Amino acid sequence: MADILSDFSSVDIHDGSVGKDAVEAGNLAATEHIKGMVSAANTNSETGTPPQAPPPPLLTEHPLLPFPTITSTARKAKPLPRQRWSIFRVPDHIREVDRIAYTPRFISIGPFHYKAPALKAVEGRKLRFLNRMLERISHQNEITQEGLKDAMKKLEGNTRECYSEEFENIKSDEFVTMMVLDGCFVVELLRLSGMSYKKELADDPIFATRSLPQNLGRDLLMLENQLPLFVLQKLFELTSSGKEETSLESLALQFFEPLRLGKEAIENLNVEKNMLYPHLLALFHSSFEPTNPHPPPTPIQNSSTSTHTYRTFSGKGWVYSAKSLSHAGVKFGTKPGNVLDMKFNDEDNVLQIPTLFVDDNTSPVLRNLLVYEQYDRWASPYFSSLAVFLNNLVVTLDDMVILKQSGIIRAHCGDAELVNFLYSLTKDLAFDMDDCHFGKIIQDIRGFYQTKTVKFRLFRRRTLKRIYKRIVPILMNITIIYVTTMISVYYNKP
Incomplete structure (x- = not known):
């Protein structure tokens, strides 16, 4: 004791x-x-x-x-807008932990996985989405495919600056075409998802399946699989039919809702109009901003140990x-x-x-x-x-x-x-x-x-555990000796 x-x-x-x-x-x-x-x-x-x-x-x-x-x-309440070098290739030492987490499996967006052999099958679908978009707005909007390319040509320099690599192997015309095809695919996909979100008929095979929208959404949330959001915004504006009431950001958050980590519905789809998010992943990240941000810890005064x-x-x-x-x-x-x-x-x-x-x-x-x-x-x-x-x-x-x-x-x-x-x-x-x-x-x-109440509770637990470990073997030994003695006495009776 x-x-x-x-x-x-x-x-x-x-x-x-x-x-x-x-x-x-x-x-x-x-x-x-x-x-x-x-x-x-x-x-x-x-x-x-x-x-x-x-x-x-x-x-x-x-x-x-x-x-x-x-x-x-020390802490900033909200992320600051940042455009240059906002899209990176994931380093090998991080990728090796879970390689499939960073590599798209269904759709390539942007230059990092451009013309990837495993993703070629979807390239035809991108062109189909572009033609579908132009046909849908032909009565309200006179924009053409060449007009979209001209608009993207003006944004090419700023777009290239958003990536951590130069991509000199992708020539200017090819890069602009990629911006149009990839960007229009994302914009039209989000528009269709908005119809599906409102329980309206989204006339496309993608939304006739249960898994494909989530699989595409997962690919669109990969850091290497991004186009700058200002590219998507410009294409969204140029291909508008004049009847849209939902913003591009709100459509995106609705589309990504099934991928939220808590499976909760997004209660507030209002995004900051003055905040220019770098890309869709950053927009999705911002939607998790806590409703009641925690205050920073109380500073430790006169601490004798350097932290x-x-x-x-x-x-x-x-x-x-x-x-x-x-x-x-x-x-x-x-x-x-x-x-x-x-x-x-x-x-x-x-x-x-x-x-x-x-x-x-x-x-x-x-x-x-x-x-x-x-x-x-x-x-x-x-x-x-x-x-x-x-x-x-x-x-x-x-x-x-x-x-x-x-x-x-x-x-x-x-x-x-x-x-x-x-x-x-x-x-x-x-x-x-x-x-x-x-x-x-x-x-x-x-x-x-560290309160005294908790310290005493833990001490009591350790004490009872220690007593149990010591007393139980003793009681077991006594019981064995007693039983052995009684058996010996019983069989040795005259």
Whole structure:
């Protein structure tokens, strides 16, 4: 009993900072664990075997890292417009985690996958959409295919500047033709989807299927598969019949609605008229802007430990795992709406996280949102924050079970595959906790975890567990000795 009491007296009820040695130990454990997981994932991808659950971490719980001091100007409320170098090729070291997430499978838009052999079958459909569009507006609009090319020719220079590569192999006339065909296909597809969204007849084979609209939408949300939005806007204006009331942005958000991570309907389709989004992926990203943005964490005053070293660490150590929080008294629940609108109620200790649906579309959509944030520093890192937060919550399969039972994650795959999926989201992720969208929630959870009530609850749990481990074997030994003695006495009676 003395060692148990000494264990309770040694519990550190601190103010959020930890010692340097503890932090280094936690970082080392987290780093080695993640390296082992990545190595196992790469081996699985080479051998074709299904992903296995990662081994448990070296520590039962990683020591928390010092939370960074947040300045009032550290976070931007909204993304700033940016045109030049807004469309990038995904680097190989990111692509290797999930190659199909970044490569279109049905339609090529823009120069990165121009004339890709696997996508040639759709080129005829692009021309059909262009002719259909021109025929539809022929009575109200005198624009011709040559007129569209002349308009795109004026935008060619600005369009090329939006890409991170020169594409000198694509001559000017060919590039302009590509802009017309690809842009008109996207514009006409969105117009048809608007009719389908309003339960009207969209007279095209694409909308006679259940899967093709979503498959095309998934391809149109890939970073490498983008045309600048100003190109689409110009084509939308030039091919207008004069009867359209819905904006191009609203049509796009309606079309992408089935691909939203929470499967929720977009309640407000009003987009900022003065905001010139770089491309459709950026527009889709902006639609997740939280209805009630979280305030930044309270600055830590007079902190004795410098946090500059750790704030760019995107691994574990910022918040305890779901199992540990559950033991501390945190209850997990879900709420409808945007996946970014999570909430921690410190009065009843409930962490509410909107449901994240994991299906075949989740990985491509989420990974392209993440890579967009990585390669556009003006984009708010909403999904980078979500990836880091979930990666901290899930350490073992037990944590995943808690999130699934509470309705936070819904999926048709196994727990081990889900754990590996969350780990892979933060691989090579450049992140700064100064910009963490959930910084205030993390700070509130950490504060709750360090209260005396929670410390005593955890101490009591550890004590009972220790007593159970010591008493039960003793009772079992006594029972065995007693039974053995009674049997011996019974059979040795004279």
